[in-house]
Amino acid sequence: MDTLSQLPATTVATNGAVPQPQKGKALIKTQGLTRTFKSRKGTVEAVRGVDLEVRQGEIFGFLGPNGAGKTTTMRILTTLMPASGGTATVCGFDLRRDLGKVRRQIGYVSQSGGAEPAETGRENLLLQGRIYGMNSKEARQRAAELIARLDMDAFADRLVKTYSGGQKRRLDVALGIMHRPELLFLDEPTTGLDPQSRARIWDEVRALHAQGMTIFLTTHYMDEADGLCNRLAIIDHGQIVSQGSPETLKQEIAGDIISLGLDTQSDAVARVTGQLRDRPFVREIQPTAEGLQLYVSQGETVLPEVLRTLDADHIAIRTVTLARPTLDDVFLRRTGRSLRESNGNA
Numbered sequence: 001m002d003t004l005s006q007l008p009a010t011t012v013a014t015n016g017a018v019p020q021p022q023k024g025k026a027l028i029k030t031q032g033l034t035r036t037f038k039s040r041k042g043t044v045e046a047v048r049g050v051d052l053e054v055r056q057g058e059i060f061g062f063l064g065p066n067g068a069g070k071t072t073t074m075r076i077l078t079t080l081m082p083a084s085g086g087t088a089t090v091c092g093f094d095l096r097r098d099l100g101k102v103r104r105q106i107g108y109v110s111q112s113g114g115a116e117p118a119e120t121g122r123e124n125l126l127l128q129g130r131i132y133g134m135n136s137k138e139a140r141q142r143a144a145e146l147i148a149r150l151d152m153d154a155f156a157d158r159l160v161k162t163y164s165g166g167q168k169r170r171l172d173v174a175l176g177i178m179h180r181p182e183l184l185f186l187d188e189p190t191t192g193l194d195p196q197s198r199a200r201i202w203d204e205v206r207a208l209h210a211q212g213m214t215i216f217l218t219t220h221y222m223d224e225a226d227g228l229c230n231r232l233a234i235i236d237h238g239q240i241v242s243q244g245s246p247e248t249l250k251q252e253i254a255g256d257i258i259s260l261g262l263d264t265q266s267d268a269v270a271r272v273t274g275q276l277r278d279r280p281f282v283r284e285i286q287p288t289a290e291g292l293q294l295y296v297s298q299g300e301t302v303l304p305e306v307l308r309t310l311d312a313d314h315i316a317i318r319t320v321t322l323a324r325p326t327l328d329d330v331f332l333r334r335t336g337r338s339l340r341e342s343n344g345n346a
C-alpha cells in the first residue's frame with residue numbers, strides 16, 4: 001500500500017514521524033538508453049541500449065572495463081549530457097523534462113572530482129552549500145559536520161592542491177553530499193588510490209548507505225563491485241551483459257567448486273563419485289590429480305553434507321577446499337575476455 005501518497009502534503013512535511021518512502025522504489029529507471037558521439041574519426045556508439053533499474057536503498061555498481069560507457073551513462077543520468085535515444089527517470093523525474101528537479105535530488109562526484117585546488121577544503125564546501133541555496137550559517141554548520149564526519153579536520157583548512165589523493169577524494173565525496181541528496185553518483189570513487197584510502201572510501205560509502213542514501217557507482221575493480229555493491233550491472237561496449245547481485249551473478253555462471261583430496265590409489269574416487277553423482281546439488285564431478293572436483297550450488301551449505309556422506313562410508317579425505325567463482329569468471333563467460341586484461345589493454 002502506498003501510504004505516502006494518501007497523506008496530505010502538509011502532514012508529510014510537518015509531522016515528525018515522516019512515513020518511510022516505499023522501500024525498493026526505483027530511483028533510476030532507463031529503457032533503451034543510447035548515446036552516440038560523432039567526430040572526424042567517425043561515429044562512436046558509447047551507450048547502446050541500456051536498461052537499468054536502481055532501487056532505493058541500494059549500493060548499485062556499474063562494472064566494466066575502460067571505455068565501456070560507464071561515465072557516459074552516468075553523465076546522462078546526472079543531467080550533464082543528453083541521451084541520443086531511449087528514456088530515463090531519476091528520482092521519479094523524467095530526464096528530458098525535469099532536469100532541475102533531478103539536479104536537486106542527486107549528488108555527483110566525477111572521476112576527477114570538482115574541488116577548486118586554489119582554495120581550502122572548507123571554502124570549497126561553503127561555496128557548494130551556497131550553490132545549493134543554503135545561507136552562510138547553514139553552510140558553515142553543514143561543512144563543519146562533514147569535516148568532522150569524514151575525519152578531515154587535519155587538512156580542511158589547507159589548500160586543496162596540497163592534498164593527497166585519498167584526502168582529495170574524501171573532500172570530493174563531502175562536496176557531493178553537502179546538500180543531502182537522496183541519490184549519490186560516484187564515478188570510479190577509488191581509482192588511483194592506495195589500498196588504505198580505498199578502504200576508507202568504502203567505509204564512507206557504507207556509512208552513507210546505512211543512513212539511507214542510495215548510491216550508484218561505477219568501477220572497473222571487481223573486488224569493489226563484489227565487496228561493496230548489493231547489485232550490479234556489468235557493461236561492455238555500451239551494453240549490459242549481466243545484471244543482479246554479486247552472489248547471483250557468480251552462482252549463475254559456475255556454482256561453487258569443492259575440491260577433495262583422496263587416496264587415488266584406492267577405490268575412493270569411484271566410491272565418492274558413486275555416492276554423490278545423483279545428489280541434487282551436484283552439477284558436475286570431475287576427477288583431478290589429487291582426487292575430485294565437485295561443481296555445486298551453494299558450496300558452504302552443502303559442504304558439511306558432502307563430508308558427512310563420505311564419513312558415513314568411511315572414505316578418508318586428505319584435504320578439502322571450497323572455491324568460489326569471481327566476477328572476472330562472470331565477465332569472461334559473458335564477453336570471452338578477462339576484465340583484468342581489458343583494463344590493462346585499454
Ligand SMILES: Nc1ncnc2c1ncn2[C@@H]1O[C@H](COP(=O)(O)OP(=O)(O)O)[C@@H](O)[C@H]1O
Nearest residue numbers: 037039044046065066067068069070071072073
Ligand atoms: N566526448 C566524446 N567524444 C567522442 N567519444 C567519446 C566521448 N566521450 C566518450 N567517448 C567514447 O565513448 C566510449 C565510452 O567512454 P566512457 O563512457 O568514458 O567509458 P568508461 O567510463 O566506461 O571508461 C569510449 O570509446 C570513449 O572513447
Ligand SMILES: [Mg+2]
Nearest residue numbers: 070071072111
Ligand atoms: Mg569512466
